[in-house]
Amino acid sequence: xxxxxxxxxxxxxxxxxxxxxxxxxxxxxxxxxxxxxxxxxxxxxxxxxxxxxxxxxxxxxxxxxxxxxxxxxxxxxxxxxxxxxxxxxxxxxxxxxxxxxxxxxxxxxxxxxxxxxxxxxxxxxxxxxxxxxxxxxxxxxxxxxxxxxxxxxxxxxxxxxxxxxxxxxxxxxxxxxxxxxxxxxxxxxxxxxxxxxxxxxxxxxxxxxxxxxxxxxxxxxxxxxxxxxxxxxxxxxxxxxxxxxxxxxxxxxxxxxxxxxxxxxxxxxxxxxxxxxxxxxxxxxxxxxxxxxxxxxxxxxxxxxxxxxxxxxxxxxxxxxxxxxxxxxxxxxxxxxxxxxxxxxxxxxxxxxxxxxxxxxxxxxxxxxxxxxxx
Numbered sequence: 544x545x546x547x548x549x550x551x552x553x554x555x556x557x558x559x560x561x562x563x564x565x566x567x568x569x570x571x572x573x574x575x576x577x578x579x580x581x582x583x584x585x586x587x588x589x590x591x592x593x594x595x596x597x598x599x600x601x602x603x604x605x606x607x608x609x610x611x612x613x614x615x616x617x618x619x620x621x622x623x624x625x626x627x628x629x630x631x632x633x634x635x636x637x638x639x640x641x642x643x644x645x646x647x648x649x650x651x652x653x654x655x656x657x658x659x660x661x662x663x664x665x666x667x668x669x670x671x672x673x674x675x676x677x678x679x680x681x682x683x684x685x686x687x688x689x690x691x692x693x694x695x696x697x698x699x700x701x702x703x704x705x706x707x708x709x710x711x712x713x714x715x716x717x718x719x720x721x722x723x724x725x726x727x728x729x730x731x732x733x734x735x736x737x738x739x740x741x742x743x744x745x746x747x748x749x750x751x752x753x754x755x756x757x758x759x760x761x762x763x764x765x766x767x768x769x770x771x772x773x774x775x776x777x778x779x780x781x782x783x784x785x786x787x788x789x790x791x792x793x794x795x796x797x798x799x800x801x802x803x804x805x806x807x808x809x810x811x812x813x814x815x816x817x818x819x820x821x822x823x824x825x826x827x828x829x830x831x832x833x834x835x836x837x838x839x840x841x842x843x844x845x846x847x848x849x850x851x852x853x854x855x856x857x858x859x860x861x862x863x864x865x866x867x868x869x870x871x872x873x874x875x876x877x878x879x880x881x882x883x884x885x886x887x888x889x890x891x892x893x894x895x896x897x898x899x900x901x902x903x904x905x906x907x908x909x910x911x912x913x914x915x916x917x918x
Contacts (some may be wrong), residue, residue, distance in 0.1 A: 558638050559581030571646060577648070583654045585761055588914060597621060598887070600914065612907075615915045651735030681711065684743055688760045691916070692730035697755055698746045700765045703746055704775050709784045710743065710865035711840035714854055718742050718855035718866040721769040724916040725908055726852075735849060738856045743865075746772065750891035751916060769872035773843070776867075780841065781807035788839035788864065789815040791851065792873045799877035813839040844867045 554675045563597050581589045597616070644652075658796040685706060687694035696703060709715050720726070720742040730736040739745060746767035747753040753818035758856045780787055789805075790814065798816045804810050844851045851868040858866065874880040882888075883896035 552916075553624050554638055562634070563793045564638065565630045565632060565637045567632055568642065568646070569632065570629055575820060576646060576650075579650050580654070584657070585758060597624075600619055603910075604781075614910075616837070656746060657913060669732070682706075687745065688762065689902055690722075690747075690752055690755045690759065691727045692736050693727050694745060695722060695747050695764070696767075697756075697760075697762055697764060700767050700771070702773075703744060703767050704772065704779065705778060706744060706866065707841070708779050708785065710782065711832075712783065714840055714863045715743075717744075717859050718851055718852075718859055718868070719744045719746065720744050720855075720868055721748035721767070721772065721870065721872075722752055724751040725749075725912050727752065728912045728915050729849060734850070738852050741856055742852075750888075750893070752798075754891070768888075769869040770875045773869055773872045773876055774865070777804060777810060778805060781810035784809075784811070785840045786811045786813040788813050788842040790842055790844050790866075791817065796873055796877045796879060798874065799879060803876060803878065805833065839864045840914050844868045844899070 577589050582586060583786055598621060600616045601618045601621035604614040604620075607614040618629050643793065651688050685696045685698040685703065687696050689695075696704070707719060720739050726748075728738065730739050736901065745770075747756055747764055748766070750766060753764055753766045756762055775786070779785070789800060793819045797817055801815065804812060844855060844863060844866055845917050851870065855866040855868055871880065875882050881900065883893040887893055887896050893903075894909050897911050
C-alpha cells in the first residue's frame with residue numbers, strides 16, 4: 544500500500560539526510576487483509592488451521608531440532624508468526640505524507656498484476672524444450688503453470704491421457720512426471736527442478752498439488768494421479784495398438800503386472816527389464832538399444848523418488864517412446880500394495896492411509912516434507 548521510493552527524492556535534504564525511514568502500512572488486522580486477498584484471487588474465504596495444531600507442530604519441531612532433523616516449524620517461528628510487529632511510520636509520514644492508496648486499492652492492483660503477468664517469475668530465459676514433441680504429435684502440448692518450484696501441466700484428466708497417447712502413437716521421445724507435494728519440495732534443488740520442468744507433461748498427481756494449482760491459478764485443475772493414469776492408458780493402449788515396455792522395479796513386480804494386464808487381451812507388453820542397481824548407471828546406449836529392440840510406444844518407469852525422473856530426462860532423445868514415471872503405481876497395479884478407498888482420496892487423506900501401511904518409511908516424508916510444502 545505504500546510507495547515512497549520516488550517521493551523521498553523530492554524532499555529537502557535536511558529532512559531526510561542521515562535519517563532512517565521505514566516503509567510499511569498502518570496497523571491493520573492481518574486476517575482482514577488475508578480474507579480480502581483470497582476473495583479477490585479465488586472468490587472464496589481462507590481455510591484456517593487451528594492454532595493448537597500449529598503449536599503442536601512447533602513443539603515437535605523443537606524435538607526434531609534437538610535430534611538434528613530438519614523441520615519447518617519450531618517455537619521460535621511460531622512466536623514470530625503469532626506476534627504483532629508494528630512498523631514505526633510516524634517519521635516517514637511526517638516527511639512524505641500518508642500512503643498513496645488504500646489497502647483495498649493495493650489488493651486490487653496486486654491481483655491485477657498477478658493475473659497479467661505471474662508467469663514472469665521464471666529463473667533465466669524461457670526455452671521451449673517441448674517444441675519437438677508438439678511438432679511430432681501435430682498438436683501443442685498443454686500449457687503449464689508454476690506451483691512453488693515446478694511447472695504443472697494444465698488440462699483435464701482425459702486431455703492429458705489423450706496427449707500421452709498421441710506422444711506414444713508418434714513414438715516421440717518424451718517423458719511424463721507425476722508430481723506430488725514431495726516432488727515439489729525435492730525440486731528446491733535447482734538441478735532436480737530442471738529435470739521436472741523439462742518434462743513434456745507434469746501431471747498434478749497429488750491432491751495438495753491440485754489444490755495449490757487451483758488456489759494460485761484458478762484453473763479448476765483435475766487430479767491426474769499415477770495409478771488412475773496407468774489404468775486409463777493401458778485400456779487405451781489395448782484399443783489403439785500401443786506397445787508398453789516395463790522398466791524398473793523387481794522381476795516379481797513386473798511379472799504380476801504382466802499377469803494382471805491380461806485383462807486387456809489385445810494389450811502388447813513389448814518387453815520388461817528390472818536392473819538391479821541405480822538407474823543412474825543405466826543411461827547408456829545399451830539401455831536405449833534394449834528399448835528400441837522391443838519397439839515400444841510407451842515405457843513405464845518405476846524407481847525411487849528423483850531416480851526415475853532423472854533417468855527419463857537422461858534417456859530423452861535416446862528412447863523413441865513416451866516415458867512415464869509412475870513410481871508406486873507399479874506396486875498398486877501389481878496388487879502388491881493397497882490403494883486408499885475412494886472417499887479418502889476425495890478428502891485428500893490418501894497420505895494418511897499410506898502412512899498407516901508404511902509408517903517407518905513414510906513418516907518423515909509426510910511429517911517433514913509435506914509440512915515444508917504447506918509452509
